[in-house]
Amino acid sequence: MTKQFRIQTLNAISGAGLSRFPDDRYDVGGNVTDPDALLVRSAKLHDAPIPDSVLAIARAGAGTNNIPVDAMTQRGIPVFNTPGANANAVKELVLAGLFIASRNLIPAARFAHELTGDDAEIARAVEAGKKQFVGFELPGRTLGVIGLGAIGVQVANAALGLGLNVVGFDPGISVEHAWHLSAEVERAESMEEVFRRADILTVHVPLIESTRGLVSTQRIALMKETAVLLNFARAEIVDEAAVVAALDEGTLGGYVCDFPSTAVHKHPKCISLPHLGASTKEAERNCAVMAVDELRGFLEDGQ
Ligand code: MLT
Numbered sequence: 001m002t003k004q005f006r007i008q009t010l011n012a013i014s015g016a017g018l019s020r021f022p023d024d025r026y027d028v029g030g031n032v033t034d035p036d037a038l039l040v041r042s043a044k045l046h047d048a049p050i051p052d053s054v055l056a057i058a059r060a061g062a063g064t065n066n067i068p069v070d071a072m073t074q075r076g077i078p079v080f081n082t083p084g085a086n087a088n089a090v091k092e093l094v095l096a097g098l099f100i101a102s103r104n105l106i107p108a109a110r111f112a113h114e115l116t117g118d119d120a121e122i123a124r125a126v127e128a129g130k131k132q133f134v135g136f137e138l139p140g141r142t143l144g145v146i147g148l149g150a151i152g153v154q155v156a157n158a159a160l161g162l163g164l165n166v167v168g169f170d171p172g173i174s175v176e177h178a179w180h181l182s183a184e185v186e187r188a189e190s191m192e193e194v195f196r197r198a199d200i201l202t203v204h205v206p207l208i209e210s211t212r213g214l215v216s217t218q219r220i221a222l223m224k225e226t227a228v229l230l231n232f233a234r235a236e237i238v239d240e241a242a243v244v245a246a247l248d249e250g251t252l253g254g255y256v257c258d259f260p261s262t263a264v265h266k267h268p269k270c271i272s273l274p275h276l277g278a279s280t281k282e283a284e285r286n287c288a289v290m291a292v293d294e295l296r297g298f299l300e301d302g303q
Contacts, residue, residue, distance in 0.1 A: 008035035010043035017288020060287035084150035089283035139163025144198030148178035152204035235259035
């Protein structure tokens with residue numbers, strides 16, 4: 001029996017989402033041909049031919065930079081994403097990033113992992129070596145948050161609970177429109193003010209033309225020499241060459257990001273993670289459920 005709708009999945013998508021497609025009406029899978037819709041996570045569609053049969057694309061994630069949205073819009077193909085569905089997961093990793101930076105956790109764990117000898121020798125090496133990992137505490141320091149969408153707001157609000165002063169700015173929306181942003185988060189007059197004041201600066205903007213290279217040489221030059229930059233958004237939002245130059249010159253304290261690259265992943269003042277922001281069971285489920293519901297709404301009800 002021919003099913004009513006055909007969905008091609010281009011990545012592994014959480015079963016909790018896929019099970020929301022009723023079996024009797026949907027043919028779903030990686031091998032589906034002539035699909036009515038595509039369901040993707042990180043697959044890059046810029047150079048992939050999009051079949052003429054496609055009526056809609058859904059991304060199980062917040063960013064849509066892996067999809068040629070403008071070209072799809074010209075073809076009348078809506079692109080759905082799942083804003084907010086993985087915001088808690090990303091927030092939690094950003095908080096981990098704060099502690100990674102403030103307590104030198106990754107180099108310290110690496111140091112411990114490489115210790116050899118018996119327990120007495122290990123104890124002596126710990127005593128001699130731990131001084132290099134002395135960190136700093138967060139209360140009273142200033143976290144700058146650039147981008148106050150679902151993720152930036154959650155990060156800003158959570159940081160208040162750690163005793164940080166938080167100053168935020170959004171280059172795209174008026175801060176008054178940042179939903180659920182605590183009144184205790186200070187609203188900056190400009191993005192530059194956030195760069196100047198932050199002890200730790202975190203960016204949470206989507207990758208679009210106007211945010212590519214947003215963390216530029218000029219803006220990094222405004223930062224404190226000891227400041228740490230966190231990037232759990234997209235690698236391209238930060239000019240990595242400028243970051244490396246500033247780290248080497250001692251005009252920036254450190255860089256923690258969710259994107260290893262040849263420029264940063266072995267740099268002694270950089271810590272990079274393998275794009276883990278949205279990689280929790282809960283976030284994968286939430287994104288898949290939201291993406292599937294969006295596709296169903298569109299295909300079944302034209303919404
Ligand atoms: C996002 O845009 O929300 C993340 O990149 C999702 C993911 O890791 O797939």
